[in-house]
Amino acid sequence: MKRSAFAVLTVLLIGLMPVAANAGSSVVSVNFTGGNPGHALAATDLAGNPDVAGSYTGNWNNAMGSSATDLALVDSANAATSLRLSYSTDLGTWTLPSTTGGTNLSGGANPQMMLGYLDAADAGRVTITGLAGYFKSFQVALFFDGDNGGNWRVAQYTIVDNATSTQLFQASGEDSEGVNFNAGGGDSGNENPNGLFQIPVSDGEGNLMWPASPNNGEGNFLLSGVLSADGITIQMAGTAGDIHRAPINGFQIIGEVVPEPASLAILGLGLCGLLARRKRA
Ligand SMILES: [Ca+2]
Ligand SMILES: [Ca+2]
Ligand SMILES: [Ca+2]
Ligand SMILES: [Ca+2]
Numbered sequence: 001m002k003r004s005a006f007a008v009l010t011v012l013l014i015g016l017m018p019v020a021a022n023a024g025s026s027v028v029s030v031n032f033t034g035g036n037p038g039h040a041l042a043a044t045d046l047a048g049n050p051d052v053a054g055s056y057t058g059n060w061n062n063a064m065g066s067s068a069t070d071l072a073l074v075d076s077a078n079a080a081t082s083l084r085l086s087y088s089t090d091l092g093t094w095t096l097p098s099t100t101g102g103t104n105l106s107g108g109a110n111p112q113m114m115l116g117y118l119d120a121a122d123a124g125r126v127t128i129t130g131l132a133g134y135f136k137s138f139q140v141a142l143f144f145d146g147d148n149g150g151n152w153r154v155a156q157y158t159i160v161d162n163a164t165s166t167q168l169f170q171a172s173g174e175d176s177e178g179v180n181f182n183a184g185g186g187d188s189g190n191e192n193p194n195g196l197f198q199i200p201v202s203d204g205e206g207n208l209m210w211p212a213s214p215n216n217g218e219g220n221f222l223l224s225g226v227l228s229a230d231g232i233t234i235q236m237a238g239t240a241g242d243i244h245r246a247p248i249n250g251f252q253i254i255g256e257v258v259p260e261p262a263s264l265a266i267l268g269l270g271l272c273g274l275l276a277r278r279k280r281a
Contacts, residue, residue, distance in 0.1 A: 026135070026257045027053045027076040028083055029060040031250045034116025035093030037064065043078060045109035049197050052141050052223060053254050056108040060250070061085070066092035066118070070129075082133035083253070089120040089236070094247070096147050102182040102194045111195070114145055114181040114220075117249040124236030124246055127162065128253065132230035138255025140224040142234065143197070144173060145181045146247035152177040152207070153241030157222055157248075162231035169224040172239060173200035174217040175247065176207065181220060197221035226255075 029048055033039040041047060046056035057076040067088040075081050099111035118124065131138065142157060152174055159169040182195035192198055193210050200219030208216035234251070238244025 024257065025054070025255060027057045027252055027254050028073050028081060028134075029057055029076060029250065029252045030063055030073065030085060031060040031113050032063045032093070032116055032118040032248060034095040034118075035064065035066060036095060036116055039095065039112065039116035040064070041109055041113060045112065047109040047113040047250075048252050049141055049221065051197075052139070053252055056110075057252070060113065063087065063118070073128075075134075082130035084129045085127070086129075087118065087124075087126040089118055089124040091119040091121055091124075091245075093117075094119045094147060096145065096180045099180065099182045105182060105195045111182050114143060114249045117144075117146060117247045119146055120236040120238070120246040120248075121244045122237050124234075124248065126234040126236070126248065126251070127231065128233075129162070129231040131232065131253070132228075132258075134257060135253065135255040136258050137226050137228045138253050139226055140169070140232070140234070141252040141254060142222045142224075143220060143249045143251065144175065144222070144247050145192075145220045145249055146175050146245050147180065148175045148177065148241075148245065150178050151242040153243070153245045154217065154239050155244075155246035156237050156239045157246070158235040158237075159224055159227070160233050160235065161229045162233055163229070168227050168229065168232065171200070171222050172202065172217070173219040173222060175220070175241075175245070176218040179218075181249075191218045192220055199223065 031041050040062040041060040043059050046058050048057050050056050059076050059078040061073045069086045071085040073081055073083040095116050099115050154174045156172045160167050176191035179192040191210055198219045200217045201214035203214035203216050236246035238246045
């Protein structure tokens with residue numbers, strides 16, 4: 001191999017390697033603690049829905065208060081991201097009475113993640129900005145389970161694009177009566193899965209036990225389609241039941257990451273080297 005060709009190849013390889021290392025998917029996770037430091041997740045606590053995120057993930061960002069502005073978020077590798085979190089509601093912070101017990105634990109620290117939550121009656125807002133600098137595209141996984149006692153309550157969750165006000169996703173779910181995460185069956189059966197995540201499927205009035213297909217609206221987990229936006233807001237509002245309640249215990253943003261600018265610059269140098277080589281040839 002000629003020396004010049006070897007140099008070009010070396011520059012190209014050096015340029016390409018960091019891009020390959022940064023390519024792929026990433027997860028940014030947020031745990032609302034319900035205002036209780038005891039309901040935070042440690043960096044090593046693994047939680048979330050592995051069927052969506054690929055595995056249980058660590059380094060959850062703990063959102064401690066009843067409102068916040070521009071909290072910096074880390075990813076599941078504890079690396080800084082461009083994402084910032086702001087939120088506010090009309091009901092503030094709450095806690096489930098217990099998430100211990102049951103027979104079908106979903107693994108990891110999910111009972112701890114579900115314990116504390118942010119609640120809303122009619123006006124909950126969770127805003128994430130700086131998405132485009134980190135994710136090429138992403139999905140939002142949202143966990144909801146409030147302290148509803150013997151009452152069933154239906155909440156609606158809407159995701160809008162901050163720049164255009166376009167609605168990107170909307171779904172409703174019933175927090176079923178007498179059933180909290182991992183607490184076992186309700187008054188007429190296990191209408192939410194016992195320690196598992198269940199997407200609500202709407203099908204008429206009343207209550208059906210889980211597992212049933214369709215499950216008549218009971219659930220504790222929602223998943224958006226694949227989205228692209230720089231900033232989004234999750235709007236939460238109660239829509240039916242004895243009173244309006246729209247809890248959010250935590251959420252995950254899962255998607256394909258954009259290459260880091262430094263890697264692109266190195267790749268550009270590599271391409272310049274290739275062009276220079278061709279010009280001389
Ligand atoms: Ca129900
Ligand atoms: Ca509940
Ligand atoms: Ca129902
Ligand atoms: Ca939580």
